[in-house]
Structure formats: C-alpha cells, structure tokens
Amino acid sequence: MALEHAILVSLLEQPGSGYELARRFERSIGYFWTATHQQIYRVLKRMESDGLLDVRDVPQERRPDKKEYSVAAPGRAALSGWLHEPIEPESLRHDLAVKIRGAAFDDPAALLHEVERHHRVHSDRLAHYLAGELRDFTGPGAPAPLDAGQELQHVVLRGGIAYERMTVVWLDDVLATLRRLGATGPHI
Amino acid sequence: MALEHAILVSLLEQPGSGYELARRFERSIGYFWTATHQQIYRVLKRMESDGLLDVRDVPQERRPDKKEYSVAAPGRAALSGWLHEPIEPESLRHDLAVKIRGAAFDDPAALLHEVERHHRVHSDRLAHYLAGELRDFTGPGAPAPLDAGQELQHVVLRGGIAYERMTVVWLDDVLATLRRLGATGPHI
DNA sequence: GCTTGCTATGCAACCAGTTGCATAGAACGA
DNA sequence: TCGTTCTATGCAACTGGTTGCATAGCAAGC
Numbered sequence: 001m002a003l004e005h006a007i008l009v010s011l012l013e014q015p016g017s018g019y020e021l022a023r024r025f026e027r028s029i030g031y032f033w034t035a036t037h038q039q040i041y042r043v044l045k046r047m048e049s050d051g052l053l054d055v056r057d058v059p060q061e062r063r064p065d066k067k068e069y070s071v072a073a074p075g076r077a078a079l080s081g082w083l084h085e086p087i088e089p090e091s092l093r094h095d096l097a098v099k100i101r102g103a104a105f106d107d108p109a110a111l112l113h114e115v116e117r118h119h120r121v122h123s124d125r126l127a128h129y130l131a132g133e134l135r136d137f138t139g140p141g142a143p144a145p146l147d148a149g150q151e152l153q154h155v156v157l158r159g160g161i162a163y164e165r166m167t168v169v170w171l172d173d174v175l176a177t178l179r180r181l182g183a184t185g186p187h188i
Numbered sequence: 189m190a191l192e193h194a195i196l197v198s199l200l201e202q203p204g205s206g207y208e209l210a211r212r213f214e215r216s217i218g219y220f221w222t223a224t225h226q227q228i229y230r231v232l233k234r235m236e237s238d239g240l241l242d243v244r245d246v247p248q249e250r251r252p253d254k255k256e257y258s259v260a261a262p263g264r265a266a267l268s269g270w271l272h273e274p275i276e277p278e279s280l281r282h283d284l285a286v287k288i289r290g291a292a293f294d295d296p297a298a299l300l301h302e303v304e305r306h307h308r309v310h311s312d313r314l315a316h317y318l319a320g321e322l323r324d325f326t327g328p329g330a331p332a333p334l335d336a337g338q339e340l341q342h343v344v345l346r347g348g349i350a351y352e353r354m355t356v357v358w359l360d361d362v363l364a365t366l367r368r369l370g371a372t373g374p375h376i
Numbered sequence: 377g378c379t380t381g382c383t384a385t386g387c388a389a390c391c392a393g394t395t396g397c398a399t400a401g402a403a404c405g406a
Numbered sequence: 407t408c409g410t411t412c413t414a415t416g417c418a419a420c421t422g423g424t425t426g427c428a429t430a431g432c433a434a435g436c
Contacts, residue, residue, distance in 0.1 A: 001391080002281070012292075012293050031280070032281070032286065033285075038393090038416080043392095062413095063402070063403095063414075064413060083294045083299065087287070089310065090281065090284070092351065096277075100340055101197050101337075102193065104200075105337075106268050110272060111271065114274060148296060149293075152292050180339075206384080210384095250383095251433095252430070252431060254384060
C-alpha cells in the first residue's frame with residue numbers, strides 16, 4: 001500500500017492537514033501518485049490509530065479549524081522498513097493504448113479528437129512541470145546548492161518531465177498513424 | 189473497467205481461452221494492461237453471462253480441454269460505444285518515485301541496488317519489445333504492407349518502446365544522483 | 377516412483393480505490 | 407439576497423484487483 005508511504009514522505013517533507021495533503025497530491029506528489037481526499041482522510045485516520053502519525057488540532061481564523069498531522073517515530077520506522085524492501089517494477093495501465101488497438105475494429109479516424117485531447121493534457125502537464133523546475137530548482141530564485149532532499153525531488157521531477165515529453169512525442173506518432181489510416185482507406 | 193475492453197480487443201484480434209488470454213496479458217497486451225488469470229476468468233464468466241461473449245468447448249488431446257471465447261455482437265457494440273466515449277488521461281502510480289523521494293529521510297545509497305534492479309528489468313523489457321518489433325513489423329519476415337490492425341499494434345508497441353527507453357535513461361539519471369549524494373556526504 | 381512443470385479452470389477472502397453524498401463556516405460577486 | 411467557491415472533514419456503498427488456495431491431467435526428467 002504505497003499511499004501510506006507517499007503520505008509519510010509528504011508529511012516528513014512538511015507536516016499538514018488532510019486537506020493540504022489532498023492539494024499536494026494534485027500537484028507535486030501527484031506527479032507520481034494520485035489520491036482523492038476521501039482516500040486520504042481514511043488512511044490518515046487509520047495511520048493515526050496505528051500510531052504512525054501524531055495529530056494536533058490547529059484553530060484557524062477566517063476558516064475552519066484543521067488537524068495537522070506529523071510523522072511519529074513508528075511512522076518513520078515503517079517508512080524506513082519499506083525503503084529497504086524490494087518492490088515490483090510497475091507495469092503500465094494505459095486505457096488509451098487499449099483504445100488505439102481497438103480502433104482497428106471501429107473507425108480509426110473517430111479517435112482523432114480523443115488523442116488530440118490527451119495530447120493537450122500532456123502538453124499542459126509538461127509546461128507545468130517545466131515551470132515548476134525553473135521555479136524550484138534551475139531558475140535564479142532557486143536555492144543553490146540543493147540539499148539531498150531537493151536533489152531527490154528534482155530527479156523525480158525530471159522523471160515526470162521525461163515521461164510527459166515522451167508521451168507528447170508518442171501521441172504525435174499516434175496522430176500521424178491515425179491520419180494516415182484515415183486517408184488511405186476504410187477500416188476492417 | 190478497461191479490463192473488459194482489453195479482453196474484447198484481444199478476442200477480436202484472436203479468439204482464445206482464459207489461459208491463452210492470461211499469457212497474452214503477460215506479453216503483448218501486457219505492454220499496457222496487466223491482469224492475473226483469476227481476474228480474467230472471473231471477468232470472462234461475467235461477460236459471457238452478460239451476452240458479450242460466446243463460448244465453445246474445445247476438447248484437446250494431450251492436455252486438458254479448454255473453453256474458447258469469442259466476441260458476440262453485443263460485445264462488439266459495447267467496445268464501439270466505449271471507443272466513442274472520452275476517457276481521463278491516466279496518471280502515474282510510481283512506487284519507485286515515492287521511494288526515491290523518501291530516501292532523503294533514510295540512506296540514499298541504500299536504494300542503489302533497488303534502482304539497479306529496476307534498471308535491469310526495464311532494459312530487458314526494452315530488448316524484448318525491440319525483438320518483437322523486428323519480428324512482427326520491421327524485420328524481413330514481417331508482412332508488408334501492414335493492414336490497419338497491424339499499424340495500430342505497431343504504434344502501440346512503439347509507445348511501449350519509447351516508455352522503456354525513457355525509463356532506462358531516467359534510471360541512469362537516478363543512479364548518478366544517488367551516487368553523487370552518497371559520495372558527497374551524509375543524509376538528513 | 378517421485379518431483380517438477382505446464383496446461384487449464386476456479387473459489388473465497390481481502391484490500392485499495394472510486395463514487396456519491398453530506399455538513400458547515402466564511403468570502404465573494406452578481 | 408442568492409448562488410458559487412474555497413477551506414475543511416467525513417460516511418457509505420460499491421467495484422476492481424490482489425492473494426492464497428485448490429484441483430486435475432499429462433509430460434519430462436531423475
């Protein structure tokens with residue numbers, strides 16, 4: 001269950017509430033792990049009752065109070081244990097690829113709009129990541145030299161950038177292929 | 189539920205038994221979707237009772253009999269309907285990236301073996317995909333010209349190749365970063 | 377004769393994650 | 407004043423997927 005571990009890493013980097021975690025999962029952590037707020041609240045509750053996390057009620061002005069979570073010693077130990085366990089290299093779950101192969105049994109050209117939409121989303125993500133890299137790591141306002149944590153965050157972000165760049169190039173290839181098939185003849 | 193659709197695509201490309209599907213999911217379809225045999229048998233049963241698939245008992249010599257599934261008309265219609273629906277661009281679920289960020293709170297150098305192992309797995313997958321491409325699409329024994337279905341299978345395979353190639357390059361980057369951190373000083 | 381491995385199918389229990397819904401105070405704009 | 411958005415938390419029901427286990431025939435090798 002890697003959500004637990006992703007939460008431990010995120011809370012070690014910076015303690016925060018469930019709501020704040022959910023927003024982080026839409027941004028930086030979300031580069032490589034996603035979670036909804038429901039899932040996060042549930043797991044936080046379980047982790048706290050398991051003694052992995054500490055909670056602190058934080059009254060706030062002009063907005064609802066929040067519960068700030070931080071990592072307790074057993075949480076840190078649990079993360080460390082996980083880090084020393086081997087994990088399976090992940091495999092893809094790529095719906096769009098299923099669709100592309102399925103298009104052979106339908107109209108390939110009908111997929112064009114869908115693929116173009118995915119192309120836009122991945123281009124946007126790439127631009128977003130590149131802006132983040134400039135802001136946090138390579139731009140003039142970035143800290144230099146980076147500490148170990150920042151170096152590791154940067155190399156993970158470079159992975160996200162490489163993934164989005166690769167995906168955009170591949171989707172160009174897919175679009176060209178679909179157009180070629182649509183132009184040269186009917187489908188099966 | 190994309191497993192249903194992946195099964196429909198696979199059975200349209202070639203009818204087969206649950207066991208054969210499971211092996212395909214370890215190979216070509218598994219480039220972009222994974223499933224265990226238990227999951228496949230269960231879904232096949234449901235799809236058949238929903239009328240999406242036809243079954244045929246096939247007695248075999250020298251090995252147990254099998255049930256050969258093929259796509260019925262409603263199954264084809266269901267696939268077509270899904271192809272015309274938009275889907276969400278997928279997001280990553282990358283455990284290793286969580287580990288890498290987590291290494292800041294442990295010993296970065298301890299991750300080296302793990303990352304090297306992943307590097308080997310992805311290098312092997314890349315070699316495997318490239319061999320498949322040569323065999324089925326670009327080598328001397330490959331059909332030419334390709335039909336629409338083969339063109340689409342090829343473009344999906346090119347996606348898998350691009351993914352593995354990108355991953356191998358990124359893991360080189362990760363290894364260099366971990367070694368640099370291990371060499372220059374202690375962790376947090 | 378025994379073990380190992382391959383083909384072939386399946387059940388049962390569990391777990392992670394999604395979807396839909398609910399609540400509630402405060403700010404903000406039409 | 408009314409609807410919308412943002413912060414903040416949560417429950418309940420469901421679904422998709424994993425894990426562990428079971429069965430059974432046949433082939434190959436020791």
